Amino acid sequence: MQFRSLVLPLAGAGFMMAALPASAGAAPVLSCDETLKSSFATDADTSVVLVKAFRKGEPLSLPGSPASKPGKPADNDVCLVKLVVGPGNRGPANATSTSRGIGIEVWLPARANWNGRVHALGGGGWQGGKAAATDAIASPDAAAIAGGEGAVSSVTDTGHTVGGGSFAMLPDGGINERLWIDFASRAIHEQALKTKALATAYYGAAPRRSYWEGGSTGGRQGLKLAQRHPDDFDGIIANFPALNWTRFITSEMYPQIVFQRDLKGKPLSLAQMDLASNAAIRACDVVGGHHLGYLLDPSICTYDPAKDAAVLCRADGGSNNTPDCLSKTQANAINKIWYGMTADGTVPAPVADNGWKDAESATLPGTGNHKWFGLPRGTSLYAKTFYDMGLDGLASPRGPFLIASDLLALELQDPTIAGPNFVNAEGTGQGRWKQLSYAQLAGAYERGLALQSKFGEINTDSPDLSAFKARGGKMLTWHGLNDEAIAPQGTINYYNRVAANMGGVANVQDFYRLYLVPGLGHGTPNGTANPAASPPNFAPTQMYELLTAWVEHGVAPADVTLRSSGGGVTRTRPICVYPQRVQYTGGNPDLATSYICS
Template sequence: MNPMQGRRLAAGLGLAATVLLAACGSNDDDRAALACDSSLATAFQPDAQTSVVAVKAFSKGDALLLSGSASANTPTAAADVCMVKLNVGPGNPGPAGAPSTSAGIGIEVWLPAKAAWNNRIHALGGGGWQGGPAGSATAIASTAAAAVAGVEGAVSSVTDTGHAVTGTGAFAMNPDGSINQTLWTDFATRAIHEQAVKTKALAAAYYGRPARWAYWEGGSTGGRQGLNLALNHPEHYDGMVANYPAIHWTRFITSELYPQIVYQRDLGGTPLSKAQVDLVSNAAISACDTVGGTHLGYLIDPAACRYNPVQDAAVLCAADGGSNTTTACVSRLQAQALNKIWYGMTSDGSVPDPATDNGWQQVIASTLMGNGLQRWTGLTRGTNLGLLAGAQTEFTIASDLVALELEDPTLAGTSFLNAKANGQAGWKQLSYAQLNNAYERGLALQSQFANINTDNPDLSAYRNRGGKILTWHGLADELIAPQGTINYYHRVAAAMGGMANAQSFFRLYLVPGQGHGTPNGTSNPNAIIPAVAASQMYGLLTDWVEKGTAPDQVLLSTTTSAGTTRSMPVCVYPKKITYQGGDVGVGASYGCS
């Protein structure tokens, strides 16, 4: 590296990179400035809060383990890669072992061999409350990131968002029951910022040159993280794949507890069985899935479905005037409970007739949903309701959040631990009004929650720096109703000066039948759904950023184990899939209009 290249690199990466380059020296033949061994721990010191936790080189075929013995199922390195684990302080002090005690933000970075590097960073997001072993010296956090480095040849990274706790939001509550603002901030915004900064700095130091392109990819929490970065740190990434994003965090997650509250308040605490829920959900599909005279098995446009089980004799029990004599039949009261779940959370537990309002009326608007009687939308008709309205238990992320909003740990499930009191499933006693109060508290606490809702539609800074965003959301998402993403996109369009301006840098695709990253999110296990392939959107994004090729309609295809193939295009929103004639299972039979 010549002196001019060094000055340009330092200018691009800031003071920390300048210190690194000065420490590492120039390198005319562009060999790696850092080695993948213990020397990296002292050579890489970008700032006083960052320390190297572990460094390990893996050769192609090595078991991806830091401790213990490999088994036949242990993933192996696809190529020679270097793993570096970092800790970024200050963390959060507290009693040893308390969920709210943290050493700092853990970041796990995977670097391909120098000759294999494609000059890209391809960082990955997380899911749920995230957490995990990204900062642990004894466990690997992400074999997916290892695969990105080994197969794709990009530098990849993940973060624990500031806590090692998994499966619970207890880290966000102090031992006295108050909100832990430090770890909320790490979780909501700071960790992903540090992930970007440290990944770029490490790549520049390791290879002796900065990355040419930087991308983010994630779904659910990872989708929210991508949009949060676009809002707050538009400089970090050239492109974002932000799928089924968990934006409107407190709004939609509080509402995820609503189905179980309906069971408690309307059905005496007795949930519907899986057979009952599936019977009615499949009846909704059958009522609304006909295309070209054929039942498709899933819904192309759930917004148009107004199926009402209260008026369907085929699902109602004989005692309620129906014709269904199986054990899966439902009473009118149970059928109305499902109408409530599909409509979504209301402040008082009411629900209109689906013929008048099926829950979609406020979705396609340039104003933020959830500020009236309907606080949030429910899952679409025909979606598998097992995760939110199943017979087993509540969705614990929702009960954890309600406990945090009301600063009462006893409201959470029993996995929620706190010095003041542990979770005792107190949510079961909540009235509709009390759940609505939790919803309001979630909005009032946004400053303490580091504005985790990520619902600001002004993406002009990201647009102006030339960034691109691709998002897809399954129309049968089992956890995050797609209506929230649709509403956000309309508000982005309004803030950007119109739909065409939004589409110039941000494109949304709605995928019929697909779930929360799952190929089939419906209640119909026999549905053959053309689904988004694992790397499909990322490939479209890199072409858009690097070649200027903006994606248009995208053909999706799925082949079953029996060899049956189904295909269908998905459209750049707000265009819709339109049947034009022919075999309903073939993509050529459809267009976008």
């Protein structure tokens, strides 16, 4: 997905172990040269397609890479190995559904620098990419982990190189079940197996600890590993996870359908969305008599723009006479986006239900009229950080979030539903999503659930993590409360379902802890509509250090202090282990000492 470079912070060392020389009795180690292609043989479906040694300071680029994009110098000596794991999916050479197999890119530190760990990385969106390409490096982040941290690192293309969702549809319009399985679970399992096997063969000793780190799709992948392959990793970071895949991604089309059905195809402007979102922030962000600039807890905010004269146009009884004012219909459209997808396009009054009730439930939403959660109040509805890069958020006036329109085409098995980026022999995307009614969108939602067995069980929503707990695994998740793409309510709901399945929150916190972070977006430092907001954020390696301390030293993380320094002002804030929430107790609202977790 387009967000990959933003959702995955570079992980650092934290609690480094001593370098591990190969033991005297170990099997002969592999060399970082062409001999490795034939020396590393785990099964008939696996082939090594590239081996390349980089010396410290050498640019990390491969022959054929664009000269205009020189690679960053290597931090230390590292070895790059690229694998392909078949069988893939046969078909016409020009079809996006044709694949030779799962590409895996592995980075190995020099033997003297290896800290005994595997630190594998997840991806974003539909993933894809250059993991098997011999002329491009797929993950500079993985290279930096190997060179800087000293851990073996890896990434996968999940079985395709497309980047969009068209790989999952066969040329005849049918479902590409083989690649759905690779994308949903097999590729990340093979990534784990091959990375550890290659490390063992290369160093002559097995890794002491193996870790997974990912956000968005990478977060979903971490949860899938814990659910289906609990022995693959000792510790997992699964941030802002894209679990409940078909549920939440189908619902990501809801803002665009609201524009089509309620506003006669005329989207709200950026200024109108910002007007309403910032009004919600001002109404609900006061702490200790000061405006924070973002919401500490959006779950308790019931701001209603349809009742706010300051945003309503004079023609609708308001006092706003600017071009950015809202009609009552437009204000109600924003309420719908905040509440989330319903089967019939209705929305309750925010004071009665602001869209968060189902989050605290131990039951999956969707059986009633409320199908899924909306974006929390105060969030940038068009995802400003990404919009400025040319990418479209959920309520972008330029068009839909592409992952969502692709999924609709796959659920309805009609490529013309998607945008023009979706290419298939049965037809190229023509944007026919615009014609869908609320009922038809709800039908696509139900179709996605019915197709789980053919979609590789992509939803990743099983609350049974008992095998992962039993093997001693540990997992951490954080989710920004102003996530512009994945509503945090879905993660909260999942955690509550895990607790209900596994004997209560205390039993779950023994191995799996969740943090909800005010103001943060989808891996972005400010997910709000307020450009001046400066919510405290994680340091780049903070979560990884917490996880390794928990796994290797038994130090369970408690509340965590975050920092920011926007506008020259240093701010600190505790974030709490869910279900505790941060409570203001008095003093400077910019200091962590003014809050407790309770």
